[in-house]
Amino acid sequence: MKNTQQIYGIRAVIEAIKSNEPIDKVFIQKGLKGDLSKDMETLIRKNGISASYVPIEKLNRLTKNNHQGVVANISPVAFLTVEELVENVLDQNKTPLFLLLDQLSDVRNFGAIIRTAECTGVDGIIIQKKGAAPVTADTIKTSAGAAFRVPIAKVDHIKDAVFYLQASNIQVVAATEKTENTIYDVSFKEPCAIIMGSEDVGISPSILKAADHMAKLPLLGEIGSLNVSVACGVFLYEVVRQRQELLK
Incomplete structure (x- = not known):
């Protein structure tokens, strides 16, 4: 490594x-x-x-x-621009799935998310140049090497990526508790990108406004939130479940 x-x-x-x-x-x-x-x-x-x-x-x-x-x-990995990432995926004639991380700061959470992203067929991860968790040796280790397999793009601001994805006919879904819609109310069968927020404050208000849809996880216990890497895994496997239904 x-x-x-x-x-x-x-x-x-x-x-x-x-x-x-x-x-x-x-x-x-x-x-x-x-x-x-x-x-x-x-x-x-x-x-x-x-x-x-x-x-x-x-x-x-x-x-x-x-x-x-x-x-x-x-960094031990090279980064793409968002334009390079999206164009490369669209050229493959598949239903794209992207992940945007808004100010995620913990390198181990980042590594765990990359690992789950690789396992669920995510085509690329987009992070912000400033304020985002770096790709360190700990990130690589926690990702079980998946950081070398999932393309990562950097942008000046996550909102720039949101607008670029929307212009490319990719719907953007924000993972947030500030909505009545759960992940089971949203269709992930079309080209889509999921935004996950930071560990402490979640997704920035301006980015929430720019998203096409908002969705939350139903929480049945007393604790009001999940670890961001766990929540991300639930969202990504809902995408897998919905898209596998199309193959039946």
Whole structure:
């Protein structure tokens, strides 16, 4: 299994960005100064790369090497654009199934979702460039290697992906408790994409408004929600159940 790679040093990070390496996150020392660091930060912003400003102690824990105030994590998998992902799937003449993750932040939840996505025939997963859980060695391990098999696309904002999918005649279904409709009231037999929200706040209100349908899971106990990876699995297997009915 290929682990997440780390690079350090301002020039190394600049060259990695210019070479289109799949950088998940950059850690920058608070108060870092100099023209070269400004050039690096401009590149980071221009390319929509997630960055955090941290104390030097954090960088020292990340690497024992001379980091010059910056450490970057390179993902073990390559990412597509949403256009590449959708066009590749539509060219296959199948009924597409996509998964959108709105600000999911836990790498193990992410890995578990990727694993279930592979098992249920999901054609691709779409995440946001900033704020989303990175693809780390833990993600790969939790996914049981499925992260190498399910294409992943990154977008500036999940709403951009929603609009692009809708323009491609793919209905978008939001998994949320803020509706009276359950997953059994929604048809997943057509081309569709399911949005799952973050662990703490769910799907952003603006994205909920943009979705074609909203659906919830019926909860019969006292606890008001399921773990997001478990909920995602239930949604995806409802898609499998409905689509298998078409084959009978």
